[in-house]
Amino acid sequence: MDHGLVNPNHTLATQNIAGLGNVYYNYLEPRLIQEALLRDEGTLGKGGAFLVTTGKFTGRSPKDKHIVKSASVAEHIWWDNNAPMSEAGFDALYDDMIEHMKGRDYFVQDLFGGADPAHRLDVRVVTELAWHGLFIRHMLRRPDRDELADFIPEFTVINCPSFKADPKKHDCRSDTVIAMNFDRKLILIGGTEYAGENKKSVFSLLNYMLPEKGIMPMHCSANHAKGNPIDTAVFFGLSGTGKTTLSADPDRVLIGDDEHGWSDRGTFNFEGGCYAKTINLSAEAEPEIYATTSKFGTVVENMVFDTDSLELDFEDDSLTANMRCAYPLDYISNASPTALGGHPKNIIMLTCDAFGVLPPIARLTPAQAMYHFLSGFTSKVAGTERGITEPEPTFSTCFGAPFMPRRPEAYGNLLREKIAKHGATCWLVNTGWTGGAYGTGSRMPIRATRALLTAALDGSLANATFRKDDNFGFEVPTSVPAVADILLDPRRTWEDSAAYDAQAQKLTQMFAENFEQYLPYIDDDVRAAAIG
Secondary structure: OOOOOEOOOOOEOOOOEOOOOOEEEOOOHHHHHHHHHHOOOOEEOHHHOEEEOOOOOOOEOHHHEEEEOOOOOOOOOOOOOOEEEOHHHHHHHHHHHHHHHOOOOEEEEEEEEOOOOOOOEEEEEEEOOHHHHHHHHHHOEOOOHHHOOOOOOOEEEEEEOOOOOOHHHHOOOOOOEEEEEOOOOEEEEEOOOOOHHHHHHHHHHHHHHHHHHOOEEEEEEEEEEOOEEEEEEEEEOOOOOOHHHHHOOOOEEEEEOOEEEEEOOEEEEOOOEEEEEOOOOOOOOOHHHHHHOOOOOOEEEOOOEOOOOOOEOOOOOOOOOOOEEEEEHHHOOOEOOOOEEOOEEEEEEEEOOOOOOOOOEEEEOHHHHHHHHHHOEEEEOOOOEOOOOOOEEEEOHHHOHHHOOOOHHHHHHHHHHHHHHHOOEEEEEEOOEEOOOOOOOEEOOHHHHHHHHHHHHOOHHHHOOEEEOOOOOOEEEOOEOOEOHHHHOHHHHOOOHHHHHHHHHHHHHHHHHHHHHHHHHOOHHHHHHHHO
16 A cells, blocks of 8 residues: 555555545645645635535534444443444445445545554544545544554544435435444444544444443543643533633643543543634633644634635634634644543533533532433533534533443443542533523633632642532532632522522432433442432
């Protein structure tokens, strides 16, 4: 195979796919941008960023994601959360997609999922769009050039946006499809140009495979203290809760912003880059992330820009509120060169509470940590999924239900075991609303959130005075330097205390009703935390 050159045989190695047009293997960023421009896939922006739009799909399509229900995985998949696809349906999908691909050009990237060589997954990603190759090259780990000669993929992802599935023939929901086949070691993606499907499909793959090795896969960002990887913190949370923003602390070393594993060796990033939301991004509040939007090779996705000056509009959400930029980790000055850290000393569970009930920070016991991890309460933020136009309260178990092939208890028990073994302190942090619910209150001040997190991570918060929360039983600090005391007591931030009490009762009832599904699978101490 001639890396960086067209495959002269027009054959996709390892899958024995013949009859394609040109197949471009492992192009670097400049060549990928050149090819994307030649194909009119986007616009070259300021500093060499690549500006793209993704059509009607500006977020993930979780309802179109399927797992092939073969005998080898049938007993291990959480089918209430993952749509099944028959083996016959997948075979037909594969045959029809390959037939559609014939004569067309494709781009191949051979990459690693995981920074720890002992646990990484070798993944080949085949994309119809050159800029998708650029995107996934940022998102996964890039092998050294001399490692490519002997690269043999364990799994292959084929992404063909121009292909439309047939729900009846292919046993899927719509003409958009993300299909995972663990037996054939294949992931097929069709009918959507949204690049996030590429990275999330690999995340879902690792979420299935790693627990068998005793490794906890985590939908989280992570950082560690400068000069001290042992002082590692992880930040669980769904999109829009602040994982990327809060982990990009200039006073700490960034391990990664979205997906990590926790093994017996410590914490490791799955990815080689960041996928940051850019709506209302400013040079003052987030200078380093802002700077990436005009750096060479950064993929700027679904942002409005001036066609003459190429200036980006960070406030115009007419395309989507889920506007994003994808860039390599080394574009952040304090990023770890190894993307490895120690065992988490602090575990932060981020939630975006649209009810305005939860405090900005609370300390959790191990049992409470498992309760809130399994609950995964947050609010889906506008744009992260199709059809979400304003914050929508939801329970997404493990803070990442769309990416969890196994039952929640598999991940919850792993997390609890590792917390017990390594003595991590757990915190629940609300980046949502205060002073009222969505529509009445306001978003939690980012400066206050940062001050609280700094106090938690440097250990000073442990010395604060705490009160027991009347609604959830966790501990809430009563006073923290640089944070207004009133903010620490959500009830006091509401003009109408009775309205707060009613809202709190509504939220606690929602928690209780949601958690009933886990009661048969948990221990007595977690059950006690659930009951309050």
